[in-house]
Amino acid sequence: MDVRRPTMKDVARQAGLSTATVSRVLNGHPNVTPEVRTRVLAVIEDLKYRPSRLARGLRTKITPVIGLIISDIQNFFFTSVTRGVEDIASRNGYSLILCNTDEDINRERAYLEVMHSENVAGIILASACETGHDPNLYGGQIPIVALDRLITDVPLDHVMGDNVGGARTAVKHLLSLGHQRIGLITSHQRLTTGRERQEGYEQALAESGLPLDPALIRRADFRRVDDSRQQALDLLGLPHPPTALFTANTLVTLGTLTAIRERGLCIPQDIALVAFDDIPWGSLLNPPLTAVRQPTYELGTTAAEMLLARIADPLRPPTSIRLKLQLLVRESCGARARLAPVGEAVADAPDVARVVSERR
Amino acid sequence: MDVRRPTMKDVARQAGLSTATVSRVLNGHPNVTPEVRTRVLAVIEDLKYRPSRLARGLRTKITPVIGLIISDIQNFFFTSVTRGVEDIASRNGYSLILCNTDEDINRERAYLEVMHSENVAGIILASACETGHDPNLYGGQIPIVALDRLITDVPLDHVMGDNVGGARTAVKHLLSLGHQRIGLITSHQRLTTGRERQEGYEQALAESGLPLDPALIRRADFRRVDDSRQQALDLLGLPHPPTALFTANTLVTLGTLTAIRERGLCIPQDIALVAFDDIPWGSLLNPPLTAVRQPTYELGTTAAEMLLARIADPLRPPTSIRLKLQLLVRESCGARARLAPVGEAVADAPDVARVVSERR
DNA sequence: ATGAAAGCGCTAACAC
DNA sequence: GTGTTAGCGCTTTCAT
Numbered sequence: 001m002d003v004r005r006p007t008m009k010d011v012a013r014q015a016g017l018s019t020a021t022v023s024r025v026l027n028g029h030p031n032v033t034p035e036v037r038t039r040v041l042a043v044i045e046d047l048k049y050r051p052s053r054l055a056r057g058l059r060t061k062i063t064p065v066i067g068l069i070i071s072d073i074q075n076f077f078f079t080s081v082t083r084g085v086e087d088i089a090s091r092n093g094y095s096l097i098l099c100n101t102d103e104d105i106n107r108e109r110a111y112l113e114v115m116h117s118e119n120v121a122g123i124i125l126a127s128a129c130e131t132g133h134d135p136n137l138y139g140g141q142i143p144i145v146a147l148d149r150l151i152t153d154v155p156l157d158h159v160m161g162d163n164v165g166g167a168r169t170a171v172k173h174l175l176s177l178g179h180q181r182i183g184l185i186t187s188h189q190r191l192t193t194g195r196e197r198q199e200g201y202e203q204a205l206a207e208s209g210l211p212l213d214p215a216l217i218r219r220a221d222f223r224r225v226d227d228s229r230q231q232a233l234d235l236l237g238l239p240h241p242p243t244a245l246f247t248a249n250t251l252v253t254l255g256t257l258t259a260i261r262e263r264g265l266c267i268p269q270d271i272a273l274v275a276f277d278d279i280p281w282g283s284l285l286n287p288p289l290t291a292v293r294q295p296t297y298e299l300g301t302t303a304a305e306m307l308l309a310r311i312a313d314p315l316r317p318p319t320s321i322r323l324k325l326q327l328l329v330r331e332s333c334g335a336r337a338r339l340a341p342v343g344e345a346v347a348d349a350p351d352v353a354r355v356v357s358e359r360r
Numbered sequence: 361m362d363v364r365r366p367t368m369k370d371v372a373r374q375a376g377l378s379t380a381t382v383s384r385v386l387n388g389h390p391n392v393t394p395e396v397r398t399r400v401l402a403v404i405e406d407l408k409y410r411p412s413r414l415a416r417g418l419r420t421k422i423t424p425v426i427g428l429i430i431s432d433i434q435n436f437f438f439t440s441v442t443r444g445v446e447d448i449a450s451r452n453g454y455s456l457i458l459c460n461t462d463e464d465i466n467r468e469r470a471y472l473e474v475m476h477s478e479n480v481a482g483i484i485l486a487s488a489c490e491t492g493h494d495p496n497l498y499g500g501q502i503p504i505v506a507l508d509r510l511i512t513d514v515p516l517d518h519v520m521g522d523n524v525g526g527a528r529t530a531v532k533h534l535l536s537l538g539h540q541r542i543g544l545i546t547s548h549q550r551l552t553t554g555r556e557r558q559e560g561y562e563q564a565l566a567e568s569g570l571p572l573d574p575a576l577i578r579r580a581d582f583r584r585v586d587d588s589r590q591q592a593l594d595l596l597g598l599p600h601p602p603t604a605l606f607t608a609n610t611l612v613t614l615g616t617l618t619a620i621r622e623r624g625l626c627i628p629q630d631i632a633l634v635a636f637d638d639i640p641w642g643s644l645l646n647p648p649l650t651a652v653r654q655p656t657y658e659l660g661t662t663a664a665e666m667l668l669a670r671i672a673d674p675l676r677p678p679t680s681i682r683l684k685l686q687l688l689v690r691e692s693c694g695a696r697a698r699l700a701p702v703g704e705a706v707a708d709a710p711d712v713a714r715v716v717s718e719r720r
Numbered sequence: 721a722t723g724a725a726a727g728c729g730c731t732a733a734c735a736c
Numbered sequence: 737g738t739g740t741t742a743g744c745g746c747t748t749t750c751a752t
Contacts, residue, residue, distance in 0.1 A: 005476075005501070007745055018723045023747055031721055048496050053477040054418045055745035058728050063414070065478075073442055074640070079433050086433075086460055090467075095474045098458035100446055107450075114455045117413040118425075136408050141365070257644050280434070281639065284617050286646035367729055378739045383731060391737055415729030418744050 006047040015043045026051060057119055066094045066307060067115040067123040069108060070147075072223075073100040075250055077277055077296055078126065081147065084300020085124060092308055094121065103128050103223055112137050122307040127151050130192050143310040147303050150192035157310060158320040159303040163193055163276075166292040166325035167200025167246070168207075170274040173290070173327055174244040175208050179272060183235045183242035185252050187222035194222075197248040197276055216242050220252055228255025229262075236263055236271070244272035250279060257285070278328055288330035295323050366407040375403045386411060417479055424454050426667060427475040427483040429468060430507075432583075433460040435610055437637055437656055438486065441507065444660020445484060452668055454481065463488050463583055472497050482667040487511055490552050503670040507663050510552035517670060518680040519663040523553055523636075526652040526685035527560025527606070528567075530634040533650070533687055534604040535568050539632060543595045543602035545612050547582035554582075557608040557636055576602050580612055588615025589622075596623055596631070604632035610639060617645070638688055648690035655683050 008026075012019045017040065024032050025040040043049070057063040068085050070078040082098060089096050097120065099111040105128045115123055122143040127133070131153045138144060138154045145157045174182050184201045187194040198217070205212055215238065218231040228247075232255060235242060247253040253275040265271050267287055275291040282289035302321060310316060368386075372379045377400065384392050385400040403409070417423040428445050430438040442458060449456050457480065459471040465488045475483055482503040487493070491513045498504060498514045505517045534542050544561045547554040558577070565572055575598065578591040588607075592615060595602060607613040613635040625631050627647055635651040642649035662681060670676060 009745080019746075020724080020748080021722060024722085027747080033721065036721080050473065050477050052418070052479065052745055053474075054414050054423070054479055055728090056747075058412070058414045058418055058730090058745080059747045061728075073439050073446075074436070076434070079439060082433055083460065090470075095457075095471070096459065097455075099456065100443070110450075111455070113410060114413070117410050119412065119414055254640070254644070261644065279641065280614070281641040281645070284614070284621065285641070285644060369729075379730075380732080380740080381738055384738085387731080393737065396737080412729050415744090416731075418746090419729080419731045421744075 005052075006049045008049070008051065010047060011040065011043050011049050014047065015040050061119065063119050063121060064094050065097055065118065065120045066304070067097045067099065067111070067118075067120045069099045069101060069111050069115075069123065069125045069127075071101050071103045071108075071126050071128055073098075076280055077148075077250060077294065080296035081300035081303070084297040084302075085304045086300075088301050088304035088308070094308075101128055105129055105132075109134070109137060116140065116142060122311045124303045124307055125151075129190050143307060143314060145303050145307045145310070147299065148193065152192075155318050157306050157318050159299060159306055160193075160322060161294040161299065161325050162322045163196035163325075164200040164203065166294070166327075167197040167248070167276060168204045169200075169325075169327050170276065170292045171201050171204035171246055172207075173329065174246065174272055174274055175204060175210075177244070177272060179242075179244035180210065181213070181216065181240070181242040182244045182246060183216045183218070184246050184248065185218045185220060185228060185231050185235070185256055186248035187252065188219055194219075194248060201246060220255065222249055222251050225251055225255040225258070228252040229259045230255075232256040232259035233263070236260070236265070242271075244274070247273065247275045250275070250277045253277070253279070253289075253291075274327075282328075283330060290327075290329050293326050293328045295325070299323055365412075366409045368409070368411065371400065371403050371407060371409050374407065375400050421479065422481055423479050425457055425478065425480045426454050426664070427457045427459065427471070427478075427480045429459045429461060429471050429475075429483065429485045429487075431461050431463045431468075431486050431488055433458075436640055437508075437610060437654065440656035441660035441663070444657040444662075445664045446660075448661050448664035448668070454668075461488055465489055465492075469494070469497060476500065476502060482671050484663045484667055485511075489550055503667060503674060505663050505667045505670065507659065508553065512552075515678050517666050517678050519659060519666055520553075520682060521654040521659065521685050522682045523556035523685075524560040524563065526654070526687075527557040527608070527636060528564045529560075529685070529687050530636065530652045531561050531564035531606055532567075533689065534606065534632055534634055535564060535570075537604070537632060539602075539604035540570065541573070541576065541600070541602040542604045542606060543576040543578070544606050544608065545578045545580060545588060545591050545595070545616055546608035547612065548579055554579075554608060561606060580615065582609055582611050585611055585615040585618070588612040589619045590615075592616040592619035593623070596620070596625070602631075604634070607633065607635045610635070610637045613637070613639070613649075613651075634687075642688075643690060650687075650689050653686050653688045655685070659683055 008019045008022050012022045017036065021036065022040055025037050053063060066089055068082060072078055086096050101107040101111065108128050120142065124145045124147050126147045127149050130150055133151060133154050135154055145159060148160050150158060171182060184198060186198050189195050202212060218235060220228040220231045228251060236259065245256060247256045260267065260271060267273050275289055278291040278293040279289065282291060302323065368379045368382050372382045377396065381396060382400055385397050413423065426449055428442060432438055446456050461467040461471065468488050480502065484505045484507050486507045487509050490510055493511060493514050495514055505519060508520050510518060531542060544558060546558050549555050562572060578595060580588040580591045588611060596619065605616060607616045620627065620631060627633050635649055638651040638653040639649065642651060662683065
């Protein structure tokens with residue numbers, strides 16, 4: 001048994017042709033007799049020949065692979081985005097290398113190095129930080145689309161949600177419910193997402209003429225659920241505690257819910273909550289979670305399409321897309337959830353979508 | 361501005377050496393003067409040179425990449441496994457290509473083709489089916505470790521949880537609570553996981569001398585949450601409905617919980633539930649979820665280590681590892697959760713671990 | 721329409 | 737210790 005994988009040479013020999021012709025068949029070149037073409041195909045089938053991407057990539061300098069670098073593979077936001085990216089990629093003949101940095105800038109760099117040396121066609125990147133990027137690694141000849149997080153020190157294409165608008169709507173919802181003291185638990189300010197969501201929070205308060213109480217704004221290390229929990233406990237333990245909470249990302253929401261539960265508080269009687277980012281189990285919580293939902297899958301497809309466009313035309317000017325978010329109001333008693341559009345209004349969006357929810 | 365990436369030749373020229381020497385430096389070869397070594401390194405730094413993995417791979421026939429093929433990237437089970445794989449991989453200088461088949465055997469094949477032609481060092485695979493694998497694709501020269509799901513038609517290494525034992529313990533727990541009519545909602549039987557968990561269910565009943573009521577066993581298309589929901593509704597609507605439910609995987613659990621909620625039933629008063637596979641939000645549900653927990657991260661690290669071992673020694677006999685599972689009993693009132701070891705007892709496992717849980 | 725041959729960037733004998 | 741050289745498997749002129 002021959003342990004060696006068959007090469008193009010083997011195919012050529014067995015078909016009594018040259019490797020050039022085999023290559024032409026493989027690449028759908030016009031100048032090939034149908035007769036020859038079928039013969040080559042037969043031999044390929046027979047030998048179970050599979051072209052080496054390595055060799056091809058080395059020669060052509062292009063590989064049909066795109067890289068996706070995310071910071072938390074456990075986060076529903078990113079896995080959902082990934083599916084979007086993947087669908088567009090595979091539909092266009094690209095395969096996907098997915099890498100998880102765990103919010104570690106060094107791992108991010110390492111993976112970028114890998115992708116450079118693998119010569120991938122393009123990269124979609126949710127960077128662990130906003131600035132401090134080596135232009136050589138990030139601004140090189142390989143196209144990069146920044147996902148979810150703004151990168152300000154290198155000119156790139158961007159795809160992200162309308163964080164400010166989403167946060168503003170979330171807080172306005174709480175305001176409309178009559179809350180006057182609304183706490184914010186967010187992440188550190190290294191990431192634009194955290195800052196933008198805080199911006200939305202502040203805008204909403206300002207628009208209602210409410211003062212900003214710094215004591216109600218907390219930052220948690222958003223990788224450590226326990227830290228969010230602690231911040232929430234602090235907030236709830238204040239002499240004059242907030243009546244509502246806005247949590248700026250999934251991990252913070254998790255920690256906050258844990259804290260609320262520990263304190264034996266009930267939502268919404270004791271404390272109201274609106275979360276940024278929906279979660280798969282949101283409707284099963286008690287009460288079901290009200291959240292600003294990002295169009296995660298579309299974020300993924302959009303980023304992938306943008307990357308493909310840039311691969312096709314490296315010279316097009318950098319573009320930036322903000323996707324509209326929706327506030328998903330789940331009502332525990334009303335047997336329904338309301339979907340309210342959010343952020344920069346877009347004409348073609350439904351004003352209110354209604355989905356039947358669970359009884360309780 | 362030179363758009364071309366610098367090559368080894370460029371480095372060699374600028375350093376006044378041959379490419380062979382540069383290569384030696386890069387690969388930590390002994391026969392290099394320290395003086396030369398530092399000079400080369402300086403030039404590399406200066407030129408921002410990065411070796412091409414493509415060329416290297418083509419030449420050496422090995423690439424420091426391992427592939428992980430999973431069937432559902434949205435599933436916590438797999439993302440957690442992925443982190444385990446990733447940690448071991450990167451610790452050993454490998455990068456990870458992650459591919460998502462969406463339970464589609466054709467996508468699985470396509471990705472395997474990709475990995476073959478990328479010449480990856482090895483593959484960890486959660487296959488979409490038990491049999492029907494092309495030995496050419498699955499039994500070729502590239503090492504494969506089967507993860508989570510048994511592959512019976514090709515001899516491979518296996519790493520998976522003790523499904524039978526886990527399911528048996530789950531059902532025994534329900535029996536110990538006094539339940540006599542226990543429903544099972546599982547997946548189709550194409551996958552060994554579903555069959556094995558049913559096996560455990562049946563064993564537990566048999567050991568208690570209870571009859572098997574086929575009406576209480578339901579199969580759902582486990583990709584469609586709504587199907588599980590429907591099966592659960594059916595079960596709950598029976599003239600003589602079960603008093604407890606055992607759900608065999610996460611998606612089924614999701615559908616079942618939705619159904620229970622729709623029916624306005626309360627756990628555990630109206631219906632008891634034990635799930636196979638824990639979920640991140642399990643402790644936030646009301647009541648918190650009792651589940652058989654798989655050691656997901658360890659499943660990943662174990663599979664990766666097994667793969668590395670096989671890469672190092674392709675001739676070692678195929679081995680199969682079953683990891684022990686634990687029943688995680690979360691009690692809503694008792695302010696604590698109990699961890700009971702499950703499956704083939706292993707001596708060094710703690711008998712009972714206690715974690716403080718939330719008040720309610 | 722097909723073949724010969726060069727070369728992509730790297731490694732590994734083999735010389736010296 | 738360092739250089740020379742021959743490929744790895746493929747694509748792509750340039751001939752024919």
